[in-house]
Amino acid sequence: MAGTFITFEGIDGSGKSTHLRLLADFLRSGGLDVVLTREPGGTPVGNRLRAALLDASEEVDPLTELLVFAADRAQHVRRVLRPAIEEGRVIISDRYADATVAYQGAGRGFSAELISEIIALATEGLRPELTLLFNLSVAESNTRTRRRTNGQQAGDRLDAETAEFHTRVRDAYLRLAETEPDRIKVIETNRSVEETQECVRKVIVPFLIGRGHIRNANC
Numbered sequence: 001m002a003g004t005f006i007t008f009e010g011i012d013g014s015g016k017s018t019h020l021r022l023l024a025d026f027l028r029s030g031g032l033d034v035v036l037t038r039e040p041g042g043t044p045v046g047n048r049l050r051a052a053l054l055d056a057s058e059e060v061d062p063l064t065e066l067l068v069f070a071a072d073r074a075q076h077v078r079r080v081l082r083p084a085i086e087e088g089r090v091i092i093s094d095r096y097a098d099a100t101v102a103y104q105g106a107g108r109g110f111s112a113e114l115i116s117e118i119i120a121l122a123t124e125g126l127r128p129e130l131t132l133l134f135n136l137s138v139a140e141s142n143t144r145t146r147r148r149t150n151g152q153q154a155g156d157r158l159d160a161e162t163a164e165f166h167t168r169v170r171d172a173y174l175r176l177a178e179t180e181p182d183r184i185k186v187i188e189t190n191r192s193v194e195e196t197q198e199c200v201r202k203v204i205v206p207f208l209i210g211r212g213h214i215r216n217a218n219c
């Protein structure tokens with residue numbers, strides 16, 4: 001059976017990582033072997049690149065940032081994603097190339113052409129079959145990130161960007177979802193975690209049934 005590659009995306013504080021864990025527990029409790037991974041940091045070298053990228057005390061040039069996210073992705077694609085897909089597994093990644101379109105493209109202002117060239121180089125054309133985009137307002141995202149950091153200024157270097165930056169990122173994600181409605185499903189997160197998770201399962205379970213990874217809706 002062919003492997004299946006799913007990604008979760010959204011602005012910081014959108015709750016995607018929480019939903020990824022809840023979904024993985026649910027799928028695993030039904031006996032499905034799920035590979036959970038993330039960008040940046042889905043490999044040992046990627047974890048070191050992640051620490052460098054997110055260190056709030058470090059000034060990172062935008063071009064360096066773009067290239068280091070791409071380097072992290074190249075390692076992830078070649079060492080984790082491709083092998084898992086070849087083994088026929090279900091992979092769920094907390095972020096992937098759409099994040100570069102949104103953060104480095106819309107957020108930092110790199111041209112669409114450069115962004116797509118860099119993505120093509122790093123991914124060798126590997127694209128997710130399904131993407132869940134966790135949507136919330138920038139104001140709510142800010143409240144959640146502050147809560148996460150005990151009311152201190154937002155935690156990592158990208159969290160600490162301006163509301164305008166996060167608005168450009170959010171708008172870019174929503175535009176991507178409009179452009180690719182078959183691949184990208186928007187999950188609204190302005191409700192309880194349980195209700196949002198219910199919605200996540202309503203998208204993922206039928207999709208995995210369709211791909212032959214799950215036999216029935218009880219998972």
Ligand code: TMP
Pocket residue numbers: 012039040069095096097099100101103104158159
């Ligand atoms: P997260 O693991 O909390 O989502 O943090 C990763 C941060 O890195 C987040 O602010 C988004 C950012 N990012 C980019 O700017 N470009 C990328 O290509 C990726 C994968 C992440």
